[in-house]
Amino acid sequence: MKNMTIKTSLTALTLAMGLGAAQQASAANWLMLQGTEPAGSAPRAKLWGFVQAQYQKDFSDSFGAGEVYIPPKLIGPNLETQDQFNVNRARIGVRGSNFPLDSKTNYFVLIEMGRNGITNHGDAFAKVTDASVTFNHIPGARVRVGLFKNPGPEEGLQAIHVFDYINFTTVTNQLMLERYPVTGYTNAPAQSIPGADFNKIGNSVGAFRDTGIQVFDTFKSGSWETAYAVKIGNGSGLEITDNDNNKDVYLYLSTEKVYGGKGGRREGWKFFAWSQSGKRIDPNNTANEYDRKRYGVGTKYLKKPFRISAEYMKGKGMIFQGPHRPGHMFNDLEASGWYVEGGWYIPKTKLEIDLRYDSYTREENHPTSVAGDESRYKTATIGMQYHFNKKTRLNMEYSNRNYESDTTAVNNQYEGVKGRFAIQVTAIF
Amino acid sequence: MKSLKNWLMLALLALSLGLSAQAMADKASKPFAEKRVVLQISDPNPFKQTLVLNVANNLLKHYGPDKVDIEIVAFGPGLRLLFADNANKGRIQRLVENGGVRFSACSNTIRNMGKKLGHPPVLNPNAVKVSAGVVRILDLVDQGYVLIKP
Numbered sequence: 001m002k003n004m005t006i007k008t009s010l011t012a013l014t015l016a017m018g019l020g021a022a023q024q025a026s027a028a029n030w031l032m033l034q035g036t037e038p039a040g041s042a043p044r045a046k047l048w049g050f051v052q053a054q055y056q057k058d059f060s061d062s063f064g065a066g067e068v069y070i071p072p073k074l075i076g077p078n079l080e081t082q083d084q085f086n087v088n089r090a091r092i093g094v095r096g097s098n099f100p101l102d103s104k105t106n107y108f109v110l111i112e113m114g115r116n117g118i119t120n121h122g123d124a125f126a127k128v129t130d131a132s133v134t135f136n137h138i139p140g141a142r143v144r145v146g147l148f149k150n151p152g153p154e155e156g157l158q159a160i161h162v163f164d165y166i167n168f169t170t171v172t173n174q175l176m177l178e179r180y181p182v183t184g185y186t187n188a189p190a191q192s193i194p195g196a197d198f199n200k201i202g203n204s205v206g207a208f209r210d211t212g213i214q215v216f217d218t219f220k221s222g223s224w225e226t227a228y229a230v231k232i233g234n235g236s237g238l239e240i241t242d243n244d245n246n247k248d249v250y251l252y253l254s255t256e257k258v259y260g261g262k263g264g265r266r267e268g269w270k271f272f273a274w275s276q277s278g279k280r281i282d283p284n285n286t287a288n289e290y291d292r293k294r295y296g297v298g299t300k301y302l303k304k305p306f307r308i309s310a311e312y313m314k315g316k317g318m319i320f321q322g323p324h325r326p327g328h329m330f331n332d333l334e335a336s337g338w339y340v341e342g343g344w345y346i347p348k349t350k351l352e353i354d355l356r357y358d359s360y361t362r363e364e365n366h367p368t369s370v371a372g373d374e375s376r377y378k379t380a381t382i383g384m385q386y387h388f389n390k391k392t393r394l395n396m397e398y399s400n401r402n403y404e405s406d407t408t409a410v411n412n413q414y415e416g417v418k419g420r421f422a423i424q425v426t427a428i429f
Numbered sequence: 430m431k432s433l434k435n436w437l438m439l440a441l442l443a444l445s446l447g448l449s450a451q452a453m454a455d456k457a458s459k460p461f462a463e464k465r466v467v468l469q470i471s472d473p474n475p476f477k478q479t480l481v482l483n484v485a486n487n488l489l490k491h492y493g494p495d496k497v498d499i500e501i502v503a504f505g506p507g508l509r510l511l512f513a514d515n516a517n518k519g520r521i522q523r524l525v526e527n528g529g530v531r532f533s534a535c536s537n538t539i540r541n542m543g544k545k546l547g548h549p550p551v552l553n554p555n556a557v558k559v560s561a562g563v564v565r566i567l568d569l570v571d572q573g574y575v576l577i578k579p
Contacts, residue, residue, distance in 0.1 A: 040515030041475040100473065100506070101546050103514055 029227050029254065030157045031216050033264065035134050035144045039103035042096050049092035050161040052114065054424035057083035061416035068190040070413045071198045071323050072403065077120035079198040079323065088424075089114040089160065093130065104136045108148065117177070117205035118238060127238060129207055144214045147240055151216070151229040151252030152176065152274050153296050154311055156208030162264040164307070164343055164385065166395050166422040169358035170377040171337025175315045176294065178206035180237055181326035183283040188324040190413060198324040206237030210248060225268075226255040235278040235292070246289075248278030259303050267304065273297045280318050282330040290330050292318040307343035312336070319362060335362045337377075343385075354383035354397070375405040375414070391428040397421075458529060459498035464488070466499050467569040469578040471562070473506035480579045481510070482520050489528040499528065500569060504535030504562025508542065511556040518553055525555045535562030 060073035060082070075084050093110035097103060110130035112118045118127050132146030149157055155172040168177065182202030191197065212233025219226050234241065235248035254272035261267045275295045282288040298311030314336040321328035337360035344353045360377040383397035398421050403414035459465075466488060470481045481501060488497050503511050510517065511534045524530040534556040543549040552558075559565040570576055 038475070038516035040509045040512040041478050041517060043473075043475055100509065101542055101550065103512070 029218060029225065029256065029270075030149075030159070031151065031227050031229050031252070032218050033159070034108065034130075034149060035132070035214075035216065036136065036142065037095070037097050037103070037106040039136075042100065042103070042106060044098065044100050045094050045096045047092070047094055048429060049110075050089065050426060050428040051087065052089040052161070052424055052426050053085070053087050054166060054422060055083070055085045056166075056420065056422040058420045059418040060420075061418065062192070063190070063413045063416050066192055068192050068413075069196060070190050072401070072417050073413075074193070074196065074198070077115060077117050077199070080193060080196055082193070087114045088116045091129070105133065106136070107133045118207050119204070120199065121202060121204055124204075127204060128240075129209060129238060140217050140219070141215050142217050144216065145212075147209060147211045147238070148214070149208055150210050150233065150250045150276065151214070151231055152208060152250065152276055152294070153313060154272070154298055154300060154309065157252075159264050161426055161428050164341070164352075164354050164395075165356060165381060165383055166397050166424045167381075167399065167420070169337070169339045169356070169360075170379055171313050171339060171358055171360040174320045174360060174362065174377075175313055175335055175337060176208065178237055178292075178318075179320055179323065179326070179329065180204070180206065180239060181283060181329070185284060185326040187327045198322075200324050200326050202326070204238045209238055210234060210236065210250075211240045211242075212247070214250075216252075223258050224255060225258055226253075228253050235280065243283075244279070244281050244289075246279040246281075248276060248292075251275045265302070267302050269299070269301045269303075271299045280330070284327070288330060290317050290332060292316075305345040305347055307345075308341070310338065310340040312338040321362075333363045335360065337361060341381075350387045352385040352387065354381075354385065356381040356383070373406040373410075375403070375407070375410065378402045393426050395422075395424045395426065397423075458531070459495065461495050462498035464492055464497045465569075465572070465574040466497065467566055467574040467576050468499065468501045469562075469566060469576060470501060470503045470507035470510050471505040471578075473509075475509075477507065477579065478510045478515075478517055482517060482524065484577065484579045485524055485528070485530050486520075489524070489530070494528045498574075499524075500531040500533060500574070502533045502535070502559070502562050502565050502569075503556075504538045508534060508538045508550070511553045513551040513553050515553065521553055521555055532556045533559045533562065533565050535559060535565075537561050 056075045058073055058075055062069050071079050075081060090113040091110055095108040097106045099105065108130055111126050112129045113126045118129060128147065130148050132144050132148040134142055134144040136142050151157060153172055153176050155168055156176055179201045180203035185200055185202055188198055188200050210233030212231055214229055214231035216229035229252040231250040233248045235246060236242055252274045254270055256268045256270035259267040277293045280290050280292050294313065294315045296311055296313040300309035316334045317332050318329060319331055319333040319335045337358065339356060339358035341356035346353065357380050362375045379399050379401045381397050381399040383395060386394040398419060400419050401417050403417045405411040405414055468481050468484060470477060485499050485501060488499055509515060511532055521532065532555050534552055536558050539549055566576060
């Protein structure tokens with residue numbers, strides 16, 4: 001499998017490099033939008049950011065005489081209540097061409113000050129999520145170094161302020177949004193509220209980011225654009241420094257038929273594939289090392305008034321078992337999932353209707369259940385967006401969740417998982 | 430003494446003929462133009478690059494390529510518009526090919542930017558070097574061009 005992956009990756013890379021003979025494209029995809037600036041016309045420092053304020057309510061039932069809950073029945077990141085207001089993202093950043101006369105270097109810095117999985121641990125006031133420099137000296141092989149998003153699944157790689165939903169799909173949340181337990185972690189049982197304490201991971205979520213070096217570029221051939229990226233990183237998410245000698249490898253290839261427009265909502269039909277591989281050490285038992293492998297393939301079509309996208313993801317090792325059970329995520333289990341979603345921009349209005357269905361299957365093999373046990377998560381989400389203007393919008397969504405597990409004790413709790421309502425305002429500046 | 434006077438007269442005549450020829454050349458590229466416009470770009474704000482190109486495009490659309498004569502003069506930080514790798518190079522090419530728009534690059538700015546860069550900036554092949562951007566604007570204004578600084 002490993003050899004096959006490498007062979008496939010090399011073929012993809014060769015294809016991408018071969019296309020280098022074609023005309024180079026300007027910023028037109030996530031790799032380029034986040035990693036480069038328009039040549040000769042970027043400011044020295046562009047201040048930008050966005051605010052997302054939200055309200056969420058979970059309609060799940062507690063279980064048992066003690067009326068205990070599990071994390072999927074509570075609102076994050078604190079997981080203490082079933083409904084709350086939150087400023088879940090408040091990001092401010094600076095980007096540009098640090099020496100405007102030379103378009104060959106540019107930078108990107110972004111800081112998170114909202115309350116979410118990035119800042120909740122340790123009650124951090126703010127945390128750097130991006131700090132990178134890109135060198136555009138070699139045609140066909142731009143080099144980006146520092147802390148920035150990993151080439152990977154669309155939900156993670158895309159700019160979050162143009163994400164069409166409020167909550168991630170279960171497969172992205174559980175399989176791709178990596179958690180990093182700290183030394184001395186402990187597991188927690190189901191608990192009653194108020195006073196629940198489920199956050200036992202210790203560090204910030206990875207936020208689909210890593211510190212490392214990436215070679216990438218985009219090539220244009222007619223109305224098609226092909227992009228590639230190869231990144232090597234610490235595998236430590238937002239923690240920036242490494243805690244072992246292992247390095248993660250991220251590979252990405254996409255090709256897109258471009259219909260028009262620019263930026264994050266450019267119209268086109270994109271096909272993409274990616275892989276991520278690395279190793280993790282159990283901080284409570286540093287002799288134990290686990291593989292973490294993730295693969296995915298997907299497509300996204302956007303031509304107003306319609307948007308359709310779908311993605312399949314598979315993972316092996318380090319399968320997340322919940323924020324209250326960090327000890328169980330050091331495993332060699334397998335999981336997979338997919339989603340399909342679509343949007344309809346109602347003509348001559350500022351309204352958009354969104355519909356999404358996602359499925360995630362997680363095999364469990366933790367010490368308290370029978371080997372081979374499996375859990376299944378299916379979620380149907382209906383959403384609506386109202387675009388006040390190009391920079392301000394209101395999202396509203398309701399998710400109907402159907403969770404089940406082969407493990408009776410877990411399934412008992414999952415039977416009580418019900419719908420979740422969320423409403424959110426996004427303002428970009 | 431008389432010889433020197435003759436030489437001076439000859440030099441003045443040559444200079445006058447040269448300037449007239451240049452003026453004629455500027456206007457000759459658009460003999461039927463009813464409007465003659467010089468657009469100044471000297472601002473570091475990248476949005477101004479888009480704006481000046483938009484203005485040129487809008488003038489061409491309104492009057493038609495044969496009825497309006499446009500020259501864009503770039504100097505100071507605005508010279509970045511005429512860098513070879515500028516993101517707007519496609520638009521510049523289309524304005525030249527479809528609208529006959531001329532682009533002038535200030536030599537003083539090129540020299541000063543070269544000192545900072547360590548080498549002269551590589552310019553868009555459509556850019557024509559002029560001795561000084563501001564002088565070029567004054568010359569065009571003297572010829573009847575209307576100066577617009579978006």
